[in-house]
Amino acid sequence: MTAAASARPAVAGLLVSDVDSTFLTQEVIELVAEHAEVRDRVEEITTAAMRGELDFSQSLRARVALLEGLEESVLAEVRAVLVPTPGVLELVSRAKADGWIVALVSGGFHEVIDELAAASGIDHVLANRFEIEGGRLTGRVSGPIIDGTAKRHALQEYARMYRVPAERIVAMGDGANDREMLQAAGTGIAFRAKPALREVADVSLEGPSLLDAWPHLQTAAVR
Structure with missing residues (x-):
């Protein structure tokens, strides 16, 4: 092994992505709400929350409260x-092949996204959890709410874990609660x-494909 090869970092970079309307085309809680007939x-x-007009934590509690009594079984239908x-799956595949760590940080819910994340080769997932009792949603969130600050903290924790400098971190999102993590990324x-x-944001992509982000990962990896 050459000196240059031994000096190369084991991790090429860190990619952290929002889930709803970023990794997915949908908003998970809206899919669940459709089963409760409260989607509108x-x-x-x-x-309003994604525009930054409402506090994210308060808005999430209000949305989840509308789901009270919904059967847990509908979550499988949403998945x-x-x-x-x-x-996005090609983006993740390329990133993983090039030595990137890929994480999802979401204001959505573990119960819906974990299975797809595992199948896609995602390294880490941070999301909310529904409180469920007796096979039904209680209308409350279990545990701390994953808001914009929690997303930033997760990004910073993953960066410390893998010793990735800020300039080799790429963060992707679509709404106001992604502001902090985008600002913390290179x-x-x-x-x-x-x-x-x-x-x-440093870069704005209009889509429809998230593979358009790939050149920006390649640039970040050589910084």
């Missing part, structure tokens, strides 16, 4: 209809994003 009300709250954003990518996120 949940969509209104989601849209079955998840649609990854075009290009490259912040706003994907089909709300104005509140575009104003702090």
Whole structure:
């Protein structure tokens, strides 16, 4: 092994992505809300929160409260209809092949996204959890809410864990609650994003494919 090869970092970079409307084309909580026949009300709250008009934690509690009494079994039905954003699975595959760590940090829910994340080769997932009792959703979140600050903290923790400097971190998202993690990354990518996120992003992508982010990962990896 040459000296140059031995000096090369074991981890090429860290890619951290939001899930709803970024890794996925959908908003998970809206898919769940459809089964409770409250999707329109949940969509209104989601849209206001992503524009930065509502505190994310408060908005999430309000949305989850509308799901009280819903049978846990509907979560399997939601998992079955998840649609990854075009290009995102190829992006993850290329990143993993090149030595990147890939993490999902989400205001969505573990119960819905974990299975797809595992199948996609994702290294880490941080998300909310529904409180479930007696096979039904209680209308409450179990544990701390994953808001914008929690997303940033997760990004920073993964960076410390793998010793990845900020310039080799890429973060992707679409809404106001992704602002902090994009600002903490060396490259912040706003994907089909709300104005509140575009104003702090280094790169704005209009889609439809997230594979358009690949050149930015390649650039970050050699910094």
